[in-house]
Amino acid sequence: MIPPKELLRKIVPFSYLTGDELDRLIGGMEVEIFEEGETIIKKGKKTKYVYFIYSGRVLLKNDVEERLTKGELFAVTSAVEGTPFNATAVAEEDTICYLFDGRVFREVMESNSKFRIFFETFAERRFRELRFDTQVEELLLKPVIELVHRRPITCTPDCVVKEASRTMLEKSVGSLVVVNAGRPVGIFTDTDLKKAVASERIDGEVREFMTPNLITSESREPVFEAYIKMIEAGVNHLVIVNGDALEGVISIKDVLSVFEPFAKVIRIYRRLRRTDDFTEMRDMMATVRDEVRVLVSKGVGFHDLSRMINAIYDQTYVRVIELLSKEYGVHRDFSWVNMGSSGRKEQVIATDQDNAVIFETEVPQEFLAEVNETMDYVGIPKCVAGYMASNWHHSIDEWKRMFEEWFNEPVPKNLRLLTVFLDMRHIYGDKRLYDELIDHIFEVKNMQALRFLAYDATSLEPPIGIFGIKDIDKGIDVKKHGIYPIVNAVRVFAVDEGIRETNTLSRISELEHVFGERRVEELKESFEFLQDLRLKHQAHKSDNLINQNELEKLDLVILREAFKIIKNFQGFVRRYYGVDRL
């Protein structure tokens, strides 16, 4: 086999192609070398070829410059659709490219939807579509045997209905597999039992009432096919076999549970609202943490998880404060606020506490300390930096005065405090105090401080260099280099525009009039992708350092793209706030 084929079939998106499709593509392929400084395509010219960079470096010059390196593709749209190329491509060093015939490329795109969607996704930078596909696929394509959790409960055809119902009750199952001489011959379900009872024949034999035509599924069959079988046959139970051997029974509920991975966490949420026992709360929080790992492994993404988990954390706060208020005889006339990832509703795996209190009349210090202690006990650790209500409780006037001071004197310490407290979100108590403070913040904010905040937000760049992602072999801190730069810069714009929302994704949406539609989409996609990546990583490791070998090929491609988007966004932030003139 020719080496380029061996190379291509291992890399995304060529790895999606069948052997035949890859052969067609390679049938029209050429390998060309470009000298340093040589123009590969001129802006506005049509190109017959799709270019894949085998080695070297290419500069795309348009309004903005973009550098492409090894493994990247360019001129896809132009070659496939026969439209002029929208940039000038220059080899920045000696560069070797694989050239694919645009017409053949188009044919392959038409015959292979996954391949086509890859390019559509990157042209529009909607990464979720690509990833969502794989998640749903993984869920629905897993073998049905994975839904079987215990050995099937069986009975013989001559078993008496009354006995059968007792067994069902004892083993708490909704069906019995009727077995004759080791072979399954039918199924006796709740419905069959009702039929027996209705005809007053509970002393009859199971064989009279069982459903004899067994609907079975082979153990390796995918879940969705089993589901379709049940729907088509109108049954609620499916017997899983492996050849002749009986493996188990699944119910429609088991199948639906695949589609409803949140069911368990929602149950915990309901229980949390009623409990008045801190030990029970602590256990529930531990279950939530375990459940998050399960959900992450099932492919549930940051977007859905964070929404759900934050509701649970909020509820825990409310419950703890409520219960302790009673104990301490404290009134509801204060606003408890959370900051940090909880303030932004971006918490998934519990981070430290970040909270404060705004009051009108003094709240007892012992009470606040007790809330912090209790939260620590139930599973949300105390904040090392001390950003907790026991330290940060001030009257509304005091808070107003502090914000004024922080804005007016943008020294590093005050900028840090602004970064922390500008994400505050009301959790419990009198929300009017919180609203009053936010109104005041929007009144006293000043441009000079915002520019300094913008400067801070752009000081750490994503690790993308002219050779792709830097230090990927040593591990990349996606929080520091990807998530924070977005969160911090977006906060500046939100405050500037008087947006009360604290959630980063919602802030981005509300900032469309500043960012423009395309940038809004790009940022949201990148942010969610990075959060997803971090989530997957944290399901088994407690740091934020992501290593190359834990990334799927596609993830690596998207990560590079996401970093480019962030880098480009930082350029926008700098220009918008005149950061370079500071």
Add this chain to the structure above:
Amino acid sequence: MRFAVVDVETTGLDLRKDEVISVAILPMDGLKILVGSAYHTFVRPKSFRVSSIKYHGITPEILENAPSFCEVSEEIMEKIDDRVLVGHGVSIDVEFLQKEFGKCGKKVRFEKSLDIALVERVIGEIFGERPSREELTLESLARKYNVPLVYRHSAMADAYIEAQIFQIQMMRLMKYGINSLSALESFISRLGISDSHFIF
């Protein structure tokens, strides 16, 4: 400049006894490798030395079902067209091909061929580095030019590796102003580095 990178696998190196068992041809137009036009065939030899199976990774079954050289000789001629043959130690490939054509009653003489080891010596002269024999092996050249050595000992993979090396070599020479075959020829004769092993 039209080239054809050739790599021929044989049962051994004895031109009198040994036979061709696989031919790969990779055309190049200028510095462009026409991967889509690559040609490869196994060839059924009259007698096959089992001892070389391991070396080539070619099993007797593959060869038993392969066409004879005469059956594919037309195709091979078409692919080569009148391109300049390029390869590593290409003179041996050329000799074997001429012999096999001869056995089919076709008198073929390839007038021009270019050895990438010789090209490397030219580059050495230009840049003042005299490569030793060891530095002229295919492995050494591939390492020098960062060409990955994959699937060695398959004629097609070797031809591709040689094409990639040649591509980079030619670009270097072009940067130096040698941008035609005749310019290269005259440079070689001026330097007098052509020897019997690097037949032109």
